[in-house]
Amino acid sequence: MNNYKEKVKVKWRYNPLRIYETDRYFSPWLDPDNYNSSFWFGDILNANHLYQNKNFNLDNVVMYFSPKLAVDLAPIAFNIDEDKHRFRIGVAYYLKLFFSSYKKGQDQLYGTTFLYGNYMQVEAYFEYIFNNKLKVRFAPLRHICIHMGGDILGDETLYDKNKEEFRDVGFEQMHLSANYRWGWFSFYGGTSFAIAGFDISNLVNLFNIYAGADVRIPIWGEISLITGIHIGAYFDRINLINRTSGHGQGYPITDKYTEWTPSISTGIGFEIYRFVIGVKYEYARSKQLYAYRKMESRIGLEASLFF
Template structure:
């Protein structure tokens, strides 16, 4: 008897839902109801190209976009100040970047409000290519190091024109590559101070789309790792803009500029033999500018352009120096 009553109640509920929709056919009533339910929550764990590309600065060095840069580091010899690197034998320098965002929690409210909780990941790889017929014992390609950034973030997006991002925790670390550590002519651990970088930040930023323009800016604050790292970005403020002009179909002309100011803590670090403890020999702070400009073409999810970057080197070995580079950049928005 209970099963019969339950079945009858389910039939009545379905009948009420379906026939409450204004339509001519039974199929249309079912389709309309399905669409109405789906509109209550739009789930997409990946980036939405049509809207979210305007909330990620193209020339922003910390943007979570995969890219491949190839060009020339204009002051590489002053960054390393070591004849054994044989910079005169280099053909070119290149920097692959693996980066993306994943937002497993994403929903819409009242059509114009979007909320996202996700994780951003970025790793830069710094390499150079020796000329044909020349190499060192590790081969024709020299890897200088890696730089990694990962964070958890909360996004609020209004009407697909404004985005506010808050990241309570961003981890940053840099590492010297095995190519340098394995060659004592390049890096002598007995004579040079121990190099290590790893700290946590808090991040907040805002983006606004106005026609063909995107304006953005933000700040970062260090929250931990002050006495265990050669470099700690205590505070930074940045601002930038992208300018897109539609040309034909999915092809647009794009140009951008990024300006930043960093307040960095520079430590001279020693550690005990067991590698578990750190000792700060001396420390000082520096204010460092950062600039990045670019011009190119955007084709759907790909941007191909010429970029110039100037700022503190993210290569851990050369973290005390400024890096000036220019080259071809291919960015992929995934």
């Protein structure tokens, strides 16, 4: 009999999730905006600078913690020449919450667990992966919005919107990034620029550029030591907006200015299959709406999940 093989040129992938064996190298552990679910707890080193109102009673905080829910799905995904060329069209989303826990007997108005706010990011993207070594990703639309927690909004001793700035952040960007895997190293870089929301958001990230690297050192089986660094530069516009002029009159900008800020992240940990547990340090503009004009310095332990 004659034996023959049929080579499949184009193959549709029915699983919209990322492939662990290859795609984890394209989702940098130290990138603050990666789409990996995680739970962080630790200390905000300059919390008193972020929340200067003494009624926050930050001296009674036991710890700060931030759960992050993330997903990256590509319902349209197909391969050409087996896995040499991979194309993915999908959507990615993450929601990050900012909490603190107070000492027993030192409750705030809503209890010992206090919600400061949340940060949300969602994007639609096109992705090309070559030979599972190089990935290029283009997101024509990325939406970012930040909200203040009800634990602040519902307590007039912490925030009086009739006297303080009425904060609101929401804008859209385009995003382009590239990742390259070389042995134990995963290099990446990218840029974003704003396309909408210039005159209605208190904060607009007009432009940013970033780069970084993860290093995975195999230890045994699926266990690796992971470390690296992430560095970015952000050009932001701050708008001071009058939101109390009345319905139908718009939101006039009373003042505005621009500034550059850095973003630095580093850490070390252990990667065990889809999980990474490690210590991280981050310094960047705060993602908490109440303190959006200030830089935040945090260090803590994080457990993250890739899927």
